[in-house]
Amino acid sequence: MRRLAAKAPRESSRVSGRPVLPLSKDPRPIGVFDSGLGGLTIVREIRRVLPDENIVYFGDMARLPYGTKSREQILSFSIQNTLFLIRRKVKAVVIACNSSSSAAYSFLKSHFNLPILDVIVPAAESAASATRKGRIGVIATQATIESRAYEKALSRRAPEADIFTASCPLFVPLVEEGWLETPVTREIAGIYLNPLKARGIDTLILGCTHYPMLRDIIAKVMGPGVKLVDSITPTVEK
Numbered sequence: 001m002r003r004l005a006a007k008a009p010r011e012s013s014r015v016s017g018r019p020v021l022p023l024s025k026d027p028r029p030i031g032v033f034d035s036g037l038g039g040l041t042i043v044r045e046i047r048r049v050l051p052d053e054n055i056v057y058f059g060d061m062a063r064l065p066y067g068t069k070s071r072e073q074i075l076s077f078s079i080q081n082t083l084f085l086i087r088r089k090v091k092a093v094v095i096a097c098n099s100s101s102s103a104a105y106s107f108l109k110s111h112f113n114l115p116i117l118d119v120i121v122p123a124a125e126s127a128a129s130a131t132r133k134g135r136i137g138v139i140a141t142q143a144t145i146e147s148r149a150y151e152k153a154l155s156r157r158a159p160e161a162d163i164f165t166a167s168c169p170l171f172v173p174l175v176e177e178g179w180l181e182t183p184v185t186r187e188i189a190g191i192y193l194n195p196l197k198a199r200g201i202d203t204l205i206l207g208c209t210h211y212p213m214l215r216d217i218i219a220k221v222m223g224p225g226v227k228l229v230d231s232i233t234p235t236v237e238k
């Protein structure tokens with residue numbers, strides 16, 4: 001547990017340029033936000049790794065989905081969500097949303113005086129160490145794909161890798177509806193993922209915190225030769 005729980009001196013909340021949380025002697029809760037249910041995949045992992053931490057979770061169901069909205073809108077929602085969590089006296093904010101991380105992480109990090117964690121850098125680091133052939137796929141919302149945030153994060157960590165991206169806009173509503181194992185979900189997954197599979201990728205980043213809930217279906221389409229990487233463990237444990 002380095003990224004969230006590593007011993008960070010109070011005056012320095014950064015290790016290797018990335019924030020880490022103060023140790024849990026600080027009784028204030030960790031704030032986590034997403035556009036909806038997706039961020040709960042991160043909350044579950046925080047609970048597992050840091051069982052003594054209190055968590056305030058904000059799922060912006062009223063304005064879901066974020067991934068089809070403009071960068072400006074997502075930035076504005078992300079600022080509001082952060083302020084909402086700060087009013088609830090959180091000691092750190094986890095942006096448990098790739099769309100918000102891609103649109104707002106730099107802004108939030110430079111404008112708020114508490115540790116802010118994103119989900120893109122940890123997933124990119126994980127993919128860079130997972131790939132053997134240097135062929136990495138990224139699936140995410142339209143907003144995340146258009147931001148090219150994963151290409152930027154990977155260009156530093158796996159500079160030789162070929163990156164193939166695809167947005168999967170129907171995945172988020174399917175997850176929010178709880179349609180995790182339906183024939184229609186399987187069919188849609190095939191339509192989105194088969195072109196990536198045909199590119200011969202060996203690693204696939206699930207670049208949206210909703211997508212791990214479709215992991216079984218995605219794994220079936222991609223087959224055993226493709227390693228699936230998400231933000232959950234690397235965000236909490238790095």
Ligand code: DGL
Binds near residue numbers: 068097100144208209
């Ligand atoms: N779960 C979010 C993400 O990681 C947002 C999905 C959406 O609202 O479109 O991108």
